[in-house]
Amino acid sequence: GAGVSQSPRYKVAKRGQDVALRCDPISGHVSLFWYQQALGQGPEFLTYFQNEAQLDKSGLPSDRFFAERPEGSVSTLKIQRTQQEDSAVYLCASSLPGNLYGYTFGSGTRLTVV
Amino acid sequence: KNEVEQSPQNLTAQEGEFITINCSYSVGISALHWLQQHPGGGIVSLFMLSSGKKKHGRLIATINIQEKHSSLHITASHPRDSAVYICAVRLLRDTDKLIFGTGTRLQVFP
Numbered sequence: 001g002a003g004v005s006q007s008p009r010y011k012v013a014k015r016g017q018d019v020a021l022r023c024d025p026i027s028g029h030v031s032l033f034w035y036q037q038a039l040g041q042g043p044e045f046l047t048y049f050q051n052e053a054q055l056d057k058s059g060l061p062s063d064r065f066f067a068e069r070p071e072g073s074v075s076t077l078k079i080q081r082t083q084q085e086d087s088a089v090y091l092c093a094s095s096l097p098g099n100l101y102g103y104t105f106g107s108g109t110r111l112t113v114v
Numbered sequence: 115k116n117e118v119e120q121s122p123q124n125l126t127a128q129e130g131e132f133i134t135i136n137c138s139y140s141v142g143i144s145a146l147h148w149l150q151q152h153p154g155g156g157i158v159s160l161f162m163l164s165s166g167k168k169k170h171g172r173l174i175a176t177i178n179i180q181e182k183h184s185s186l187h188i189t190a191s192h193p194r195d196s197a198v199y200i201c202a203v204r205l206l207r208d209t210d211k212l213i214f215g216t217g218t219r220l221q222v223f224p
Binding site for chain 2: 033035040102104105107
């Protein structure tokens with residue numbers, strides 16, 4: 001596609017519910033990143049894939065967070081047993097190897113846990 | 115202490131004013147990015163810098179590697195420039211991930 005596509009755009013979940021957030025990167029972008037942005041804050045790194053390999057997951061806040069990219073294109077960020085503190089915008093970005101031309105960000109998924 | 119700090123946090127300006135947003139960082143980097151985020155919208159990449167200066171339209175970005183400092187300038191500001199401007203650095207010692215500043219919220223009034 002022409003840009004990075006994220007779905008859903010908005011998600012309201014009841015506390016304890018599991019959610020799955022999808023990211024469809026630009027075709028040919030092997031690097032894919034997930035960031036979490038709390039209200040009024042800058043984005044914070046969650047995890048990074050190069051093709052299907054998850055090279056860095058140091059930013060995942062707990063074992064309730066899980067990300068996958070099984071075929072090296074679409075990625076899913078899953079949050080199990082959501083808590084109120086998980087409420088944030090989840091941003092996905094993709095880039096070419098070595099980030100030669102910068103990143104392209106999706107519009108994000110705004111998750112609200114009630 | 116955050117590894118990337120921006121100032122000011124909030125900035126208001128009248129249309130036509132020259133605007134400067136500053137970014138300081140405390141780590142070794144391979145590149146610095148300036149990004150723009152509109153309310154409810156995604157993030158748009160404005161510049162990627164590793165040295166010197168870049169210009170795109172009314173936007174100018176500079177970086178001083180020795181001083182670990184970058185500035186984003188907007189000339190002849192316009193209300194449509196109102197957005198959050200975020201500085202982010204790519205670490206030397208790490209994967210391609212970015213470390214973000216908290217952003218500068220700019221409002222330009224007509």
